Amino acid sequence: MNDEKKELTPKDRMAIPRQKMPEQAPERRRSNYEEVPHGFSEETAILEAQRCLKCKKPKCVEGCPVNIDIPGFISLIEEGKFAEAAWKLKEQNSLPAVTGRVCPQETQCECLCVVGKKGGPVSIGRLERFAADYERVHKKTKLPSKAPATGKKVAVIGSGPAGLTVAGDLIKLGHDVTIFEALHEPGGVLMYGIPEFRLPKEIVLSEIDFLKKQGVKLIEDYVIGKADSVDSLLEHGFDAVFIGTGAGLPMFMKIPGENLIGVYSANEYLTRANLMKTYQFPKYGTAPIRSKHVVVVGGGNVAMDSVRSAVRSGAKGTIVYRRSREEMPARDEEIHHAEEEGVDFQLLTNPTRIIGDEKGRVKTIECLRMELGEPDDSGRRRPVPVKGSEFLIECDTVIPALGNKPNPLISQTTPDLKMSKWGTIDADETTMETSKKGVFAGGDIVSGAATVILAMGQGKIAANSIHKYLMGEELKPVQESDPESA
Amino acid sequence: MSGIKLKIDGKEVEAQAGDTILDAAKNAGIDIPTLCAHPSLEPYGACRLCIVKVEGMRGYPTSCTTPVADGMNVNTTNEDIIQLRRNILKLLLSGHTSPCVVCLHKDLCEKYRPTPTKAGRTTRCGTCSNREDCSLKGYSDEYEIKDLEVPVIYNNIPVERDDPFMDRDYSLCILCGRCVRICKKLHDGKGAIDFIGRGKDARIGTVFGKDHTDTNCQFCGACVDICPTGALTDRYAKWLGTPDEVVRTTCMLCPEGCLIDLKVKNGQVIGAQATDLTVDARVCAIGRFVLPQLFENPSRLRKHMIRVVDGDRKVSYEETVEHAAEKLKSFSGEAFAMIAHPSTTREDIYLMRKFTKEAMKSDNFCVVKIDKATTLVDDTIVNGIESGKIKAAFTTGDYLGKELLDKLEVLIVADMFPSKATEQADAVFAAGALAETSGTFITKAGEAREINVCAKLPDDIYPDWKIISDVAAKMGASGVAVKSSEEITKELPESQVAKSVNEGSPIEDLALLPRIYRGHKFEDIVCALKALVIKEEPVEEETRETGEEKRFKILEKQELVPDTHMLKVYAPAVAENCKPGQFVIAMVNEFSERIPYTVADWDKDEGTVTINVLEAGRSSREVALLKEGDHLAHFAGPLGKEIDVKKYGTVVLGGGCYGVGGIYPLAKELKKAGNRVICVIEAASHYLLYWEKKLKDACDELVITTKDGSRDIKGGVQEGVEMLVGRGEKIDQSFIIGCTFMMMLVCEETKKHSIPTLTAMNPLMLDGTGMCGACRVTMGEEVKFACVDGPFLDGLQIDWKELMQRHSAFRSEEIESLPQEHSKHKHLCRTI
Structure with a gap:
């Protein structure tokens, strides 16, 4: 990089156009599992970083669930100190390469960006991804400094985004951290749920490897709630427990024909492909779901992941969603990518039954057209069926992607843990403390089906509380505006 | 030759001297059962099934060895003969694995289980791949064998599967x-x-x-x-x-x-x-x-591809034709070459030559020569590419080395399999060939033989001639385009006799086996061949040592009875918390499926968990091949809900197959809880019974049932329950573990007597921790997840037919995933 620095005025900065991230062409990417956006080059990253005004009171940080020092890491990129930028990120965020890809920045940091008021906001997510990728690819990872050992042991249940965040934060504070993972690979939804083309598995594994290098112990194939209980962890030397077991039990539509062969929950559909690597069948033994036409029911990110995976397997993909495009909970970018890849959107449409052939395999799905009526509790306009509008879609696979109920394994075996009526764990939003002493929880097991970054945010709060709890401090609500206070 | 006249079953029959009675009967349309006899073999007289009665002859001669004589009077079907044949069949069946032949539930079983279980060793018709074609089973049905009445012997010879194919x-x-x-x-x-x-x-x-x-x-x-x-x-x-x-x-x-x-x-x-x-x-x-x-090879090309700026793109056939034509357009004349493989129909070769000449105005066409496992391209073409004179090529396979490929400006490939050529090509056609096309082929002896279309090509994939023809048409060379392969046949010049390329024949000498097709070595496509043509020495597979830990090490392994393997696995955390009725999920290696197995026993002090695995597909085969001292890659549990251990009164535990082991912990705990425990176990035959003593010691009474009646009660668990009810036993609760079909039958019986019945559901599973929902079963009005709500659910309310149907979801994939390599040479095949 150039040593000579020319001072950029805010005006100069505002004049730089928002840098584009190169993407794979839709025709090409619909037949491979590679990532869609390629990431910034060093040059474009610096240009993009120069657009940041380095606000004194940065609005963007307020939008970040994990309080990343956004202007700080962007300044380092601007100076060409890419690895340092990554280290800066990791002070607050254990998984920058992940969040740089899957965070909904458009509704968090970037929507608050001052630059965004004129032209596009600074591409914070893409810069985050760039710095994290640079550090990994150039093998510049640096173990963060670790506080002296406290002698306190923490059990983290589940190695998804919440659990990994808790582990990452607590290990730096000098605690002895063990993660228990029920599946045969760590990463939770990052491994089994989010497809390779959105989040390469190599990245997740390298982030986990980084935690292990810092001393986090990871035990796979260990089902807490079954092979051990929360109580027994506390009895056997763990001073605190964090529950981050995520979502479980997929929801179905409760319409006729849902147990036909060819109806798979989005969880099953994605797990087969991602965790069990069925795209490499028969080298990998798990059977792939081979389809000609996949109908995905739902409008969230998981629905988009499913339908885009279907397209990549060579099938035709259709989304059936009962409201309109505006109400879709999926990230705009995901919907846009799906559209580009040729997914057919049947909006304001609701399935009424699935019809099978004589062998019990899906043949068609019957749907009903809807129109939007009065707003419901969620503030979104309630879809109302249009009488007599039934029609059939021929297909061989139906994927309900309607969300999940929380995993019951822990609640079944931890009687004194207070649960909500939805089966989620009741935890104090400001401390992530549960009704059980020394037990904290976060992620989808608390909030129902939400996002990776929300889980990480809760993990962050929980780690903070656990630290205070272990050190005998008062568990005051975390000061949101001042992350350094801990 | 004069005809010999004889009478068979009252019918006047004429035969030739030297014919056997069997021949004469067959010619006269009279059916005599045979096993050892075969039209392609000399008479042998070993099985004796073809016995007949000949007037004036002592005893019952075998018709396959007895020559006809003038005036003979033969009876093939009298009562004595039928009875004797029945006895012969019973004796044959006694040494063959035939419990299904005499099973009471045969018809229902074949209805609900239309395909046999993919077992390692065949222990009965239900696990026999030859069930549809078996002569012995056919005759047993025909002669209505209902009971064997002779001791049943299982020879227990290990399956030989170390050889290829x-x-x-x-x-x-x-x-x-x-x-x-x-x-x-x-x-x-x-x-x-x-x-x-x-x-x-x-x-x-x-x-x-x-x-x-x-x-x-x-x-x-x-x-x-x-x-x-x-x-x-x-x-x-x-x-x-x-x-x-x-x-x-x-x-x-x-x-x-x-x-x-x-x-x-x-x-x-x-x-x-x-x-x-x-x-x-x-x-x-x-x-x-x-x-x-x-x-149907997994490595086969199934999509057409064209190269665009940022890499490959899978596209439709039409787009590929267009792209290929566009690319070739500017290379007409000597700048173009076409290369084909000799294992191609005469029609296709003719059309390719014509394409080269008329569409491309070039003389550079060659059919490669094969020398053992090497493909030789004509020198003129090699030189042409090297010197840069030839700039574009259309090939039907992987014939050019990397250096030559790099020199080409344009490369079009039509092939069945991927290669470095398809990786570099501007357009790749996934082609149909061999039995997917039609035409003629000139043999070494100079005979023109027909090639017939046997296999249906997938939509959008076409045979070579169609590809060539369409590219030609797109380039405006309408003279080359044809509508069918037959159209080319008509155009063909008089065939010239091809000269023999190699001496000797591969039929008599493995060293002369063809090795290569379109530049692909057969052993790279069909890995089982490696043992035959490469003869690499088997290498001991590395045993994974997890260092300080012996987590998931197999401390004991035994094939209890054919196909049922007992594994004692070191898994202290699972053992410590295991309760009766639970299961584990195991993976042999990182490529394996996650498969649930019922826990058959555990030992907290040793830290071990015992599972009994039925070999019935790829994953259980992997388990079966493990040895003591090996490690399982993954082993998670205990999963599912345990049973409610309390005092019920009289409890019946029904177990079949792996369930015989599965009920053992239930028996122990329920007895401890003060119940009168009766175990009813079933096996197809006595040689499939195991853990008798163990079970007997754990319960108050052990009832044994076998499908062939070779031990105790003939039938299955439901017949055992029937017997217990019949003798006045009041059963307060039953727990059943076994295959879906078995549990369904038992529930039919217990329902009759209103016996509360909990069955251990075994649907397809993926994660086993309540995340994927693959294991859902319908119980009454509700949908249950077997992994978290079960495995024990109310068997009297289960929709068994739906469950059995759901089991068949991945039937063809299950067959496809079975290993084709012979186990000794497994290491040669891992890369596929």
């Missing part, structure tokens, strides 16, 4: 000697197999029990094709079922051009066989075993 389960062998005799007949008296041992130890085998690869076995497959039972099977084809049709075509894989019959089911080639079991009709190992595996 064939599985040999001599426990099913009835010593008819067909295989030994056909092998001798086809291979000049020097068969690879013979009878070994005498009396009750007699069996078929190789000299000194060598591997077939170390004998003069030519892998012609005749023994497999002639075997009347399921003893000898084609490993690739065995579970694919019976063909809808058999189509005769010509194998083009070497200049021999042998006629061959391809077995076709649902438009897919599932196997091959020689057109006859004669010396002249023999085929080589490549034709018999490799050819049929090419079409």
